[in-house]
Amino acid sequence: MNQAIRNSWIVAITLFALLFGSISYVQFFGADALNANPSNTRQLLKSFCSNRGPILVDGQPIAESVATDTDCKYQRKYNDPLLYAGLTGFFSKYAGQYGLEAAMNPDLAGTSNDAFFERISQAFTGSVPQGLSVELTIDKNIQKMAYDMIPDGVAGSIVVMNPKTGAIIAMVSKPSYDTNLMASHDKAAVGSAVAELTKIPGINLYGSSAYKQVYAPGSVFKLIDTAAALESGKYNKDSVLPNPANMSFPGMTYTLPNYAYGKCYTQTEASFTFALENSCNTPFASIALDLGQDAITAQANKFGFNDKSLGIPDQVVASRFPGSQGALDAPALAQSAIGQLNVQATPLQIAMMTAAIANGGKQMKPNMVQTVRTPDLKTVSSLVPEELRQSTTPEIAAQITDWMVSVVDNGIASQAAVPGVKVAGKTGTAELGDGLNNAWFTGFAPANDPQVVVSIVMPKVDVATGAQLTSPNASKLFKAVLNK
Amino acid sequence: MSQLATVAKPRRNTELLLLLLALSVGIMANALVNLNLGRTFDNDFYTQAAILTGLSLAVHFTLRFRAKYADPVILPTVVALNGIGLAMIHRLDITTGDSAGPRQWLWTSLAVAAAITVIWFLKDHRILRRYTYISLVVSVVLLLMPLVPGISAGDVNGAMVWIKLGPFTFQPGEIAKITLAIFFAGYLSSNRDLILLAGKKIGPLQLPRARDLGPMIVAWLASVGVLVFQHDLGSSILFFGLFMVMIYVATSRISWILIGLALMAVGGFAAYQIFPHVSRRIDSWIYAFNPEYIADASFQVVQGLFGMANGGLLGTGFGQGSPETVPLANSDMIIAALGEELGLVGLFAVICLYALLVARGFRAALGTRDAFGKLLAVGLAFSFALQCFVIIGGVTRLIPLTGLTTPFLAAGGSSLLANWIIVALILRISDAARRPLDLSPSPSNEQQKEVPTL
Numbered sequence: 001m002n003q004a005i006r007n008s009w010i011v012a013i014t015l016f017a018l019l020f021g022s023i024s025y026v027q028f029f030g031a032d033a034l035n036a037n038p039s040n041t042r043q044l045l046k047s048f049c050s051n052r053g054p055i056l057v058d059g060q061p062i063a064e065s066v067a068t069d070t071d072c073k074y075q076r077k078y079n080d081p082l083l084y085a086g087l088t089g090f091f092s093k094y095a096g097q098y099g100l101e102a103a104m105n106p107d108l109a110g111t112s113n114d115a116f117f118e119r120i121s122q123a124f125t126g127s128v129p130q131g132l133s134v135e136l137t138i139d140k141n142i143q144k145m146a147y148d149m150i151p152d153g154v155a156g157s158i159v160v161m162n163p164k165t166g167a168i169i170a171m172v173s174k175p176s177y178d179t180n181l182m183a184s185h186d187k188a189a190v191g192s193a194v195a196e197l198t199k200i201p202g203i204n205l206y207g208s209s210a211y212k213q214v215y216a217p218g219s220v221f222k223l224i225d226t227a228a229a230l231e232s233g234k235y236n237k238d239s240v241l242p243n244p245a246n247m248s249f250p251g252m253t254y255t256l257p258n259y260a261y262g263k264c265y266t267q268t269e270a271s272f273t274f275a276l277e278n279s280c281n282t283p284f285a286s287i288a289l290d291l292g293q294d295a296i297t298a299q300a301n302k303f304g305f306n307d308k309s310l311g312i313p314d315q316v317v318a319s320r321f322p323g324s325q326g327a328l329d330a331p332a333l334a335q336s337a338i339g340q341l342n343v344q345a346t347p348l349q350i351a352m353m354t355a356a357i358a359n360g361g362k363q364m365k366p367n368m369v370q371t372v373r374t375p376d377l378k379t380v381s382s383l384v385p386e387e388l389r390q391s392t393t394p395e396i397a398a399q400i401t402d403w404m405v406s407v408v409d410n411g412i413a414s415q416a417a418v419p420g421v422k423v424a425g426k427t428g429t430a431e432l433g434d435g436l437n438n439a440w441f442t443g444f445a446p447a448n449d450p451q452v453v454v455s456i457v458m459p460k461v462d463v464a465t466g467a468q469l470t471s472p473n474a475s476k477l478f479k480a481v482l483n484k
Numbered sequence: 485m486s487q488l489a490t491v492a493k494p495r496r497n498t499e500l501l502l503l504l505l506a507l508s509v510g511i512m513a514n515a516l517v518n519l520n521l522g523r524t525f526d527n528d529f530y531t532q533a534a535i536l537t538g539l540s541l542a543v544h545f546t547l548r549f550r551a552k553y554a555d556p557v558i559l560p561t562v563v564a565l566n567g568i569g570l571a572m573i574h575r576l577d578i579t580t581g582d583s584a585g586p587r588q589w590l591w592t593s594l595a596v597a598a599a600i601t602v603i604w605f606l607k608d609h610r611i612l613r614r615y616t617y618i619s620l621v622v623s624v625v626l627l628l629m630p631l632v633p634g635i636s637a638g639d640v641n642g643a644m645v646w647i648k649l650g651p652f653t654f655q656p657g658e659i660a661k662i663t664l665a666i667f668f669a670g671y672l673s674s675n676r677d678l679i680l681l682a683g684k685k686i687g688p689l690q691l692p693r694a695r696d697l698g699p700m701i702v703a704w705l706a707s708v709g710v711l712v713f714q715h716d717l718g719s720s721i722l723f724f725g726l727f728m729v730m731i732y733v734a735t736s737r738i739s740w741i742l743i744g745l746a747l748m749a750v751g752g753f754a755a756y757q758i759f760p761h762v763s764r765r766i767d768s769w770i771y772a773f774n775p776e777y778i779a780d781a782s783f784q785v786v787q788g789l790f791g792m793a794n795g796g797l798l799g800t801g802f803g804q805g806s807p808e809t810v811p812l813a814n815s816d817m818i819i820a821a822l823g824e825e826l827g828l829v830g831l832f833a834v835i836c837l838y839a840l841l842v843a844r845g846f847r848a849a850l851g852t853r854d855a856f857g858k859l860l861a862v863g864l865a866f867s868f869a870l871q872c873f874v875i876i877g878g879v880t881r882l883i884p885l886t887g888l889t890t891p892f893l894a895a896g897g898s899s900l901l902a903n904w905i906i907v908a909l910i911l912r913i914s915d916a917a918r919r920p921l922d923l924s925p926s927p928s929n930e931q932q933k934e935v936p937t938l
Contacts, residue, residue: 012869034793
């Protein structure tokens with residue numbers, strides 16, 4: 001009988017051993033995974049009242065946690081919220097988290113591995129735990145200037161970045177909103193603010209950013225056709241392209257008209273220089289039909305289209321080419337090649353494409369976090385420029401740059417010129433019907449030593465307004481960044 | 485029958501020393517709760533400290549008078565567990581505004597009084613053997629009570645296991661655990677010769693005769709009945725496990741275990757197929773993190789896991805976590821609450837206390853000289869182990885979560901009462917085990933009936 005008792009004891013001890021194992025798993029080995037589980041709101045609930053790290057622009061906090069005298073010890077506060085809503089997003093108990101507040105949460109909340117030693121020392125010194133501070137690459141003056149360039153009532157975006165480092169200098173979108181309304185600890189107030197804001201056309205609380213909104217890119221996409229043409233080997237800088245006033249397709253009634261507002265109609269054949277200067281449609285449509293859909297898609301991907309994994313650090317919405325599944329027929333491919341139909345791009349994507357051309361074909365990873373610091377200002381991490389991909393060869397990039405310079409010098413982007421500086425640029429007008437267009441400008445300066453890329457989109461405007469809001473503003477931004 | 489020789493020393497002073505240690509654990513825990521949640525040390529704190537000390541000393545002195553050879557580790561272990569439980573329930577009351585604390589204090593006092601009564605009046609555990617069949621009847625009555633209209637408290641959290649007695653609700657199944665153990669011990673100690681010697685042998689397996697399988701079938705039916713009619717999977721596993729370990733210890737036959745496990749597998753599979761509440765429970769265990777279950781069926785266990793993960797290695801400290809976000813944090817999920825605030829380290833210590841308690845129960849079983857005592861001690865000790873496994877395993881998602889109470893920790897009167905009575909019985913048996921031979925009075929002629937050592 002005693003042997004059986006001993007055997008039962010072994011069973012009992014085995015049961016306890018299993019418990020030790022499962023507890024060790026839950027509280028130690030699997031704890032990080034459980035804490036990171038998207039359904040786990042514990043860390044989040046805790047951090048609504050905690051001293052989150054600030055988000056800084058030029059040393060000034062644009063988002064900070066200020067002490068309150070309620071049970072909830074800290075309240076998130078956004079300074080100049082309209083200017084920065086598209087970057088900071090918000091950290092709300094009742095409306096979710098968005099933007100940098102969401103993407104940088106582990107650092108801001110002080111729970112990331114980077115903050116590990118900070119947590120330990122705070123535990124020992126008994127000081128109030130504080131998250132890490134996040135300094136942005138944004139230039140406050142440029143940001144303000146760009147924001148003011150978008151007139152009220154136009155849902156435009158402007159991206160200014162450094163093509164050599166990928167650092168974002170300014171990124172603005174309108175219409176904007178006060179993110180403080182989301183961060184309130186008053187549930188009813190947040191609820192009614194959300195209801196009010198969602199009524200305003202153009203406001204998307206979780207997507208009003210230049211890296212979340214997509215627009216038809218129109219003619220700026222022709223730069224990708226050009227790169228694809230040169231890369232195929234079938235074309236060179238002296239190639240002569242067909243430039244019919246209307247492009248017809250065998251067996252179809254649809255015809256693709258050439259661009260109406262330039263000199264395109266003056267000749268039926270065109271060089272790349274002429275086609276780009278005047279933004280003619282049919283030469284690029286014919287390139288796309290010649291090279292085929294796959295070649296254009298491959299080139300678009302090399303410039304960053306269809307990339308679902310990019311974070312700056314917040315997740316960037318992937319730009320789409322051709323934008324619908326499956327093979328395009330000839331008219332659809334022709335329209336897609338000039339950035340119409342289902343092709344969609346974020347303003348950031350257009351800036352990245354331009355930056356790759358500016359940087360000798362090398363596309364740098366865009367980013368807006370310059371440094372992460374502990375509360376006592378020790379640097380935890382800082383921005384290291386990172387090559388994302390080789391978008392095209394340095395030779396092709398240089399060739400396209402030359403053509404873009406002539407677009408500004410002699411072509412339809414002449415208002416982007418800056419005295420004493422060689423500016424490279426390309427405009428775009430994606431037709432939306434009813435006489436409205438997405439007006440684009442994208443370019444960089446100086447062309448011989450690119451320091452700054454500017455991409456502007458002013459959606460749903462008439463051609464004259466679009467022209468006024470794009471190239472002249474780009475010129476001002478070039479001047480401001482280059483101190484001219 | 486063999487027994488292990490222990491130097492026959494009372495060891496009551498050792499117990500007193502350990503008791504002071506155990507009391508300081510409980511009282512300090514309560515103090516930490518007050519400190520960390522900004523409560524002042526009002527009269528309640530000192531009253532509670534005094535009550536816990538008084539109750540523990542009352543048991544201690546009862547042992548000095550009535551069972552002076554009892555195991556000195558058991559009482560301090562239980563006092564420590566009970567104290568930690570009271571502190572955690574108090575801590576949860578503060579955040580949730582509940583008032584489970586005072587009720588738990590009341591029940592602790594009642595339970596300790598019951599334990600003292602048992603130790604005082606039950607001079608020898610073998611007396612219980614006379615009540616073998618009465619225990620069976622009592623068990624059946626207790627198990628049926630929650631189904632009787634009038635006193636049934638109806639469906640609480642999906643199970644029909646509660647009765648209403650005036651302002652109190654009570655879980656008679658907890659007491660049935662004791663009476664069933666007494667019945668099994670009495671029945672098996674009387675009939676083990678028959679069960680052992682009769683039956684066909686197939687290979688290494690000695691199969692029991694069909695008629696000897698009777699009690700096994702009855703136990704199985706009772707377990708299944710609890711599951712089917714009361715929707716109480718945890719108690720069902722507990723009763724069946726209790727019976728299995730006792731019949732194994734009585735016969736040393738692995739064949740019984742195999743038959744038992746086979747019956748259980750069949751019953752379990754059938755239950756999974758037939759009863760939606762069982763299949764739902766299993767599915768929400770396997771797919772706990774599926775969006776389909778996470779907000780509803782597995783919400784409780786997943787929130788508990790998040791809490792424990794939040795506590796991590798060292799825990800947040802009493803009052804510093806948010807265990808109140810877990811439903812039923814002070815009863816079914818109290819392990820998750822402790823895990824969050826005391827960490828992996830604290831929870832290891834708590835489980836070590838349980839393992840220690842179970843070990844001392846087994847030690848009493850090894851040491852005592854009569855088959856009835858051995859069976860009863862093993863049954864009761866193993867029921868603690870199994871209960872811990874079922875509930876803690878459920879909370880940590882090792883097995884599906886079922887509604888068993890965590891002994892001594894969880895808020896709940898019936899469980900406290902039953903577990904303190906079990907502790908009294910184990911103390912009584914350990915006293916018999918450790919007492920010098922010549923002092924052992926034999927109220928019956930048990931010893932001659934024992935079969936030689938197996």
